[in-house]
Amino acid sequence: MGKCVLIIHGGAVNTDPATIPPEKEEQLKKGLKTALMAGYEILERGGHALDAVEAAVKSMEDNRLFNAGRGGMFNINGEVETEAAIMDGATLRGGAVSGLKLVRNPVSLARTVMEKCKHSFLTAEGAQEFALSQGLTLQDPNYFKTDEQRQEWMEILQEAEVEHANKHDTVGAVALDMHGNLASATSTGGIEGKLRGRVGDSCIFGGGAYANNEVCSVSCTGDGEIIMLASVAHEVYALRKYKKMTITKAAQAAVEMYADKLAGDRGIIAVDPEGNVAIESNTNVFRCAYLTDDKEPFIAIWKEELEEHFK
Helix, strand or coil, X not given: CCCCEEEEEEEEECCCHHHCXXXXXXXXXXXHHHHHHHHHHHHHCCCCHHHHHHHHHHHHHCCCCCCCHHHCCECCCCCXXXXXXXXXXXXXXXXXXXXXXXXXXXXXXXXXXXXXXXXXXXXXXXXXXXXXXXXXXXXCHHHHCCHHHHHHHXXXXXXXXXXXXXXXXXXXXXXECXXXXXXXXXXXXXXXXXXXXXXXXXXXECCCEEEECCCEEEEEEECHHHHHHCCHHHHHHHHHHHCCCCHHHHHHHHHHCCCCCCCCCEEEEEECCCCCEEEEECCXXXXXXXXXXXXXXXXXXXXXXXXXXXX
């Protein structure tokens, strides 16, 4: 049996450190650890990487501190619209969903689309009808509207240019199981103050998520528009496959690629078939954690924590 690895993230962003006081940092790290253990326990029991990334992301979708599922950010109309994607590196199959307003765990609907639908991507009412037909848990829209997000939305409405709101956290996970399988999952509530119907990178294969057993598994976060246009997750795959870069070098290059034309926040987590870990961003905050079978859990909020750990 081979090595097990699980890496998760709760969003990368450049922000004023004052927005994450010590008590919030402690809560975020607790949430990251809970999600990490939810997924890693599956790997430790010999489970599939796909189950592990779904479990980890579900944990963060249920945690109001993260911008996915329950903690999703409000669009300009005061609604929460979520999206997600999941990909199986063993089969190269994937499922994606967007424009959800009622589905408690978008990542689980994405997996159900992958496994039980003839299509790979469903959106809005059609996705929710499929969720209902498959018995997935639905919630009243108020379930997703936390007081913190409502307050931030009110502040956005008072700004002159609501379309340029800069809150864009995401959650994601990548895993390698002991059988050599890779998987990736990414989920988000999108950009705060976004237009209704806006779709980000989290549900785009090759943008916010990608997995292939032969090369790597990747999940991205940051400015969705630039991540889609730069095909960031697929760039990590391509740099490793065709340029033979290490997973770390490939992730570093993908963070900086086309930065002159597509400037914005980017964060990447990735793992290769040998279990090598990459966590890279161009932001001062990257909420992340990882665990392998030969180390203690590592959990970080600040870029400087990552730099110290990996130096």
